[in-house]
Amino acid sequence: MKVYAEVLTAPSADTPGTTILLHFDSKKYVFGQLSEGTQRAFMERHVRLNKVSNVFLTGPVQWSNTAGLAGLILALGEAHALDLPGGKQQGLSVHGGENLLYSLSTMRRFVFRTGMSLAVKELVPGLPEFRDENLVVRTLHILPSGMAGRARDGQDKKAFLGKAVNDMFCSDWNMNTFVDDVGAEEGVEPEHNPQLSTKLPPKGKTRPPWPASTIKSLPDTTPSTVAISYVVQLHEQRGKFLPALAKKLGIKPGPDFSKLTSGQSVTTAEGKVVNPEDVMEPSREGTGIAICDIPSLAYLPNFLAAAPEWENMETAQRTIGCFFWLTTGEVVGDPRYLAFVGKFPKSRHIISSADICPDRITFKGTAKSAVLLNSLDAELFSEPKLDCTPRRTVDPSKFEIAAPGLQWQIEPKWQLRTETVEPLFHQQEVVKSDGYKALAAVAEECRQNISAPEVSDLAGKEVEIFTLGTGSSLPSRHRNVSSTLVRIPEVGSMLLDCGEGTLGQLRRLFPQQGGAIEDILSDIKLIYVSHLHADHHLGCTSILSMKHSLQPNHPIFVLGPEVFYTWLNEYSSAEPEMAAVMANVVFIPSEDLESEALPRLLEALSLSKIETAPAIHCLSSFTVAFTFDLSDGTFKLSYSGDTRPNPAFVAIGKDSTVLIHEATFEDDMAAQARAKKHSTVGEALNVAREMGAGAVVLTHFSQRYPKIAAMSDGEEGANVVLAFDGARIRVRDMARFRALKRGLEVIYSEEEVAGGQQKE
Structure with a gap:
């Protein structure tokens, strides 16, 4: 053993x-x-x-x-x-x-x-x-x-x-289990809530609530x-069985050997009782x-x-x-x-x-992609920051x-095994790889297609959008779960959703030496949470705690559904330091923007308006539009969170400068998108057209797609960006993304689909 x-x-x-x-x-x-x-x-x-x-x-x-x-x-x-x-x-x-x-x-x-x-x-x-x-x-x-x-x-x-x-x-809750709807009015058809199931229960029936959700406090x-x-x-x-000794004592090979090794005594043909300890090495x-x-x-x-x-x-x-x-x-x-x-x-x-311990790269699949992307366009894609010295x-x-892969063997003998340690990630190994060499010629061609830095005619040219996590539901080797950092120069920053691992993604983007990561965290003034699914908010607690350690007396605004704030407050009761952290949180509910704190948030981020509208996804899910008054004009940023195409979102996002929209599925999976209340790539781009958005960033891709989500030729507009983890997208550089398409196809042409098909 x-x-x-x-x-x-x-x-x-x-x-x-x-x-x-x-x-x-x-x-x-x-x-x-x-x-x-x-x-x-x-x-x-x-x-x-x-x-x-x-x-x-x-x-x-x-x-x-x-x-x-x-x-x-x-x-x-x-x-x-x-x-x-x-x-x-x-x-x-x-x-x-x-x-x-x-x-x-x-x-x-x-x-x-x-x-x-x-x-x-x-x-x-x-x-x-x-x-x-x-x-x-x-x-x-x-x-x-x-x-x-x-x-x-x-x-x-x-x-x-x-x-x-x-x-x-x-x-044992089941979607197809129904109970009598005692509150139903006779002759009145139930009103369909688009945030609930796509299929109404039979007349006079209702689905019982998820059992745990009925607990109010x-x-x-x-x-x-x-x-x-x-x-x-x-x-x-137990000691090792000694067959030679057993034979010497008169035990015949076969079932009697098995009895002795399992701890049973055996009687020989001569009537002699042989006990297990007689034919075993000492325990x-x-x-x-x-x-x-x-x-x-x-x-x-x-x-x-x-x-x-x-x-x-x-x-x-x-x-x-x-x-x-x-x-x-x-x-x-x-x-x-x-x-x-x-x-x-x-x-x-x-x-x-x-x-x-050295700051080893754990997610090597993402790091390899980051190095390749950086060789394609260093402006859009940063190399991961790491320091592999103790x-x-x-x-x-x-x-x-300690290092991943290090083993201590207990049986059959004590032994420290260092040869099993995972090798360190080194950028130079990627640079020397065949994939990097194959990319080099294509990268040069892509750079020539961008003869000069393209400056868009959109307002907010210097606004930066960092797509920290671009996957849906579960993390994968290539995409972490949802989070986007938006930096408005000389104003401040905000996080749009904050899935598990967001702090780690920031640490890989910004150097920990020299204070860059501290500056980034200190600059965040708002965390927006679209809904309560775990892949959109489980990184908030770490961000809030780190913010508090850096700025113990500074408020941090949180905009989100009321149930999210309920969870934060409930959880904080069990965490020794969270009471002080929560004292700095200024919460504004997405359900009601008439909060007394709203004017303070508007002033802090040079905003003239924030608008929210219910998403078509789950209970208490929202879309949002932010309108900024910047030195070069009015900059409007709309964010979908998770949703089906949504007229209410189109209305609040009208004339957006930039739309960030989920594109969970490719267009050939429209049925799955409807069933799971997500959008396809084509549907997201159609929302952008209906809004009249100047540019669109597509994100929240199913983990089915470690590579580029497919778009038809007619959908590839001048200002359409497909998000990748760790990308830095300046508004003035939106148009240059199209010139990189061929290079992106080369990078992801041989990437394996990691983790199989996951649930959205």
């Missing part, structure tokens, strides 16, 4: 947290911090999820450790359903600290799946250790020094939250600062690993005093082959920590720290720095 622990993610701009996968022949176990980008990293590494049975979260239950949890649960549910006959679900258990149930429950309005077999277990002192056929997991509950724990949640609260989570993932909670760590130990390893004590999450120096004293794990130091020294340290450079340099490490000279110590040095005789 081979058993090993593998680092899947280490701290970087792409994946801020550390994730470890423990492999057995029959099962896999996930340990660590499920930060933003974790699900995409699994996809990038082609990690199969079908054997994952348990997820063990480390550290406190807070956004930096759990942001990727819901997405991973859904992905695991899909993997289990696909892998088992008849869609029967393999069970999944998620283990974590206090407030885990609450944090998941806050997502009830936008996370939903039926039929999963899911158990969510909050780990509190006094619970029995986890044990299955492979291992034992013991939990360490560590508080910061001098801080008391929060009051325990009562059974009623836990039951309420447990049911909410169960309704989110495990209900959650019980109050308080933040928990308990950090969870684990000691994992395999069961005793070996089970060994394992420790996953130690120490968020700051304040946690170190209580970790070192953690009983009973360190009381029997001799046993710990003998059984813990490797420590995975999820911590900070400050902890690693502390003499008390170094003294503890010195007590385990035979163990290996793997450090995973944001201020020690941020701090550690003693190599004592420590190994």
Whole structure:
């Protein structure tokens, strides 16, 4: 049997947290911090999820450790359903600290799946250790020094939250199930709501609501600062069967050999009883690993005093082959920590720290495309920013720095395997590739087609649009989920939607050295959220927290549906620092722009008007139009979010300078676009024509299309831009995109379709 622990993610701009996968022949176990980008990293590494049975979260239950949890649960549910006959679900258990149930429950309005077999277990002192056929997991509950724990949640609260989570993932709700509509008026036809299902229920009937969505509010909670760590130990390893000795004792090969190896005694023909231990090598004590999450120096004293794990130091020294340290450079340099490490000279110590690990490129597919795009037009496409040198040095005789692919083998013998580490991404390797050479001639031809920088006759010439995430629903190797940064020079910036990983995308675009990323974040004055689907807003919490750390006394405007603000407020109750963050949030509901805060927002961004209109997509989804008064004229920017072609949006977006419109499907998938309430490329371009928009940026492409979405020759206007992750589009450069079409086709001609067909 081979058993090993593998680092899947280490701290970087792409994946801020550390994730470890423990492999057995029959099962896999996930340990660590499920930060933003974790699900995409699994996809990038082609990690199969079908054997994952348990997820063990480390550290406190807070956004930096759990942001990727819901997405991973859904992905695991899909993997289990696909892998088992008849869609029967393999069970999944998620283990974590206090407030885990609450944090998941806050997502009830936008996370939903039926039929999963899911158990969510909050780990509190006094619970029995986890044990299955492979291992034992013991939990360490560590508080910061001098801080008391929060009051325990009562059974009623836990039951309420447990049911909410169960309704989110495990209900038997069905789109085709109907109940009597007790509120229907006789003879009155029900009015069709375009934001709901495309098909009305039978007369006198209605669909019951999604179970979890009926929960209006959650019980109050308080933040928990308990950090969870684990000691994992395999069961005793039975010794090797000795067939020669068994024969010598009179045992014939065959069924009796099998009985002895399975632990049963056998009687020989002479009547002699042979026990398994008579023909086996001595059993070996089970060994394992420790996953130690120490968020700051304040946690170190209580970790070192953690009983009973360190009381029997001799046993710990003998059984813990490797420590995975999820911590900070400050902890690693502390003499008390170094003294503890010195007590385990035979163990290996793997450090995973944001201020020690190099900023590796995790999403190599996107990075490769970015290098190729940059060679085509450096003005439109930036190379990804990275620094692959360790941020701090550690003693190599004592420590190994965590890196994706690094493995610690537990069975059959202890062994650190560095040859499995993922190679670093280097731009020069792409430059030397055949694809780059094939592109060179085409790139030169494209540059000649742009004899001089083309300056459009549109207002707002210097406005910049950075398409940070251009995919739909789920991230893929080539496209992250929705987010667009709009920079208005000498005025400020705004984010249009803010999907998971938005902060990481910004860090890859703007240098972290020299303060460029801090300047960009400080310049953001507004976050606009179109609707509550997870791919459009799960990056907001990280952005708001980072903004607060840079500008603790500056307001940040948030414009979006009221249910989004409800989620922010609910979630903030469970996060230690979020109360201060939320104190700076100035929220304006999309449903009602008569907010007292609206004049302040208009002034802050030199706006004369903001208009919203309901989208044709889901409940509480919106489209928006912003009108700016700039030095070179009136600049109007309209953004669709997710929607079907929408007359109300056309009306508020009339005479837009730039339209940013979703184009989820190509034109040959119009039926799917109607069913899922999205738009095709052709439909989006028709909206632009009806608006009289000066230019249009198409985005939010289905993950079916890692390459260029198809457009007919008649649709390729002078100011039509197909968005790619990391593109920088200045309004004055809109027309130049058309000259790059041939180069884009070369870049994506051989790209594989990553991840198959995903749900929109």
